[in-house]
Amino acid sequence: MESEELRNVGLKVTTPRLKILSLLENAKAKHMTAETIYRQLSEGGEVIGLATVYRALAQFEAAGLITRHQFEGGQTVFELERGPHHDHIVCARCGRVEEFYDKVIEDRQREIAEKLGFTLSDHALTLYGECSNGTCTAKNG
């Protein structure tokens, strides 16, 4: 139940928040922009302001329910925080996003930060490439 998740993080359970959270949990695309969320809800007949979407997403992020990513040359996308940390690889042609986790890289990052005199608090790693012809659903062509 999404209501639970909201209550657990101390947010009032309101219709817009439930709809947004539910969409993030059920949508095919795991990474969505505020605009996309707004549009999909609107198409579903919901009356929700774009500003409300932005506000809800900001709160969800602060509460740790979702994560914000800024892939190159695109808008900010949001992703439901399910389970363990992972990084992303994005297809430059079709925009598909795959996730991965690599312990070697994770460990290495911590060592590097330490060596440079930093206390590591976060990181963003995104690979860009082209996925194989079989899986690529490029828009052009």
Add this chain to the structure above:
Amino acid sequence: MESEELRNVGLKVTTPRLKILSLLENAKAKHMTAETIYRQLSEGGEVIGLATVYRALAQFEAAGLITRHQFEGGQTVFELERGPHHDHIVCARCGRVEEFYDKVIEDRQREIAEKLGFTLSDHALTLYGECSNGTCTAKNG
């Protein structure tokens, strides 16, 4: 000579382009926003439009002279492309940017992309943390 660099990449040698390129090569900060570049040139008495700065930066990037980075919670910064590839670590308190290169991570990325069926073309890795009290020049304090 900066004129050479421009000619080499097929760009007309104009005053604005020379000034911008020169600033990027000589400025203390290696990572600058378009706005910063514009302001510093203006303060130096140059009459250059902000739009021209954006246009020049876009062309320099296309030509491979500079690189564009989008660190979290900040504007886009540009950096002169000098020598070998590297990634960044950013201090969340004072905004300082350090660079690093790690062969282990680089190799690993390629393997991961391959395993997932992608042809790796680029990547963005940025670490976030807090630099040690000795070096941190946090604004608030």
Add this chain to the structure above:
DNA sequence: ATGTATGCAAAACATTTGCACCTGG
């Protein structure tokens, strides 16, 4: 000369904010 670059102002975007009204606990 002549095609490209520039400066300015206006447009385009993504995101945020002010405010009167609505709603959940």
Add this chain to the structure above:
DNA sequence: CCAGGTGCAAATGTTTTGCATACAT
């Protein structure tokens, strides 16, 4: 009931674009 949430519209900050003029080759 009442603090907090919402929708709308206006404001913001950044980047892009249209256009007449200026410049490099």
